[in-house]
Amino acid sequence: xxxxxxxxAQLPAPVRAEGRPGLTDAAxxxxxxxxxxxxxxxxxxxxxxxxxxxxxxxATFSGVEQQVRTNELLAALSExxxxxxxSQVAVWVGREVRAPLxxxxxxxxxxIGFETRPGAEAGLLVxxxxxxxxxxxxxxxxxxxxxxxxxTDARGMPLPAGDYGLAIASLSGEEEIxxxxxxxxxxxxxxxxxxxxxxxxxxxxxLVPVAQVTALREAF
Numbered sequence: 228x229x230x231x232x233x234x235x236a237q238l239p240a241p242v243r244a245e246g247r248p249g250l251t252d253a254a255x256x257x258x259x260x261x262x263x264x265x266x267x268x269x270x271x272x273x274x275x276x277x278x279x280x281x282x283x284x285x286a287t288f289s290g291v292e293q294q295v296r297t298n299e300l301l302a303a304l305s306e307x308x309x310x311x312x313x314s315q316v317a318v319w320v321g322r323e324v325r326a327p328l329x330x331x332x333x334x335x336x337x338x339i340g341f342e343t344r345p346g347a348e349a350g351l352l353v354x355x356x357x358x359x360x361x362x363x364x365x366x367x368x369x370x371x372x373x374x375x376x377x378x379t380d381a382r383g384m385p386l387p388a389g390d391y392g393l394a395i396a397s398l399s400g401e402e403e404i405x406x407x408x409x410x411x412x413x414x415x416x417x418x419x420x421x422x423x424x425x426x427x428x429x430x431x432x433x434l435v436p437v438a439q440v441t442a443l444r445e446a447f
Contacts, residue, residue, distance in 0.1 A: 325442035327408035329390040347397035
């Protein structure tokens, strides 16, 4: 007599909209019951299947289905939280946020703030162009500082409009003990929900995670 193998092993893996296989609806469970019934009817009467084996199959199906449903609930919860955060930051559109991002120079001086690392004896403001080439460096005292960059290079010549990277290097004697990106302000054009969370699209095309924003102000 033909033996029917383990019913759980014969279940198809339906593909949901996002392409993940799983056991998710009543049809799957009905199919499982039909195959288990067929397995009972066609088993070898001389070597009947132990009741404990049936219990294992039922428990296996239940465990897999429960895990799939748990994953679906977690995914739905995560998406719901992301949408809630998106609605909260939607009012930021048109305002300016401060974050570690390139500074957009449009010909007007830029007011920036930064702080050297603990233990630093001096600081060095380093400005680089969009290609990563250093165009200016300026010594600053240690500690928190406010600075106005006029958009000039090391010789004091005006630089073209565009995006520039600003970093503060912390010095101890002649040794650089650390370098940090200077936070600057950028105007928010759009808030969008990405796979990694809510992102802000700024003027100039830059994207910054909401978690990196440290200040918010009205655009001037």
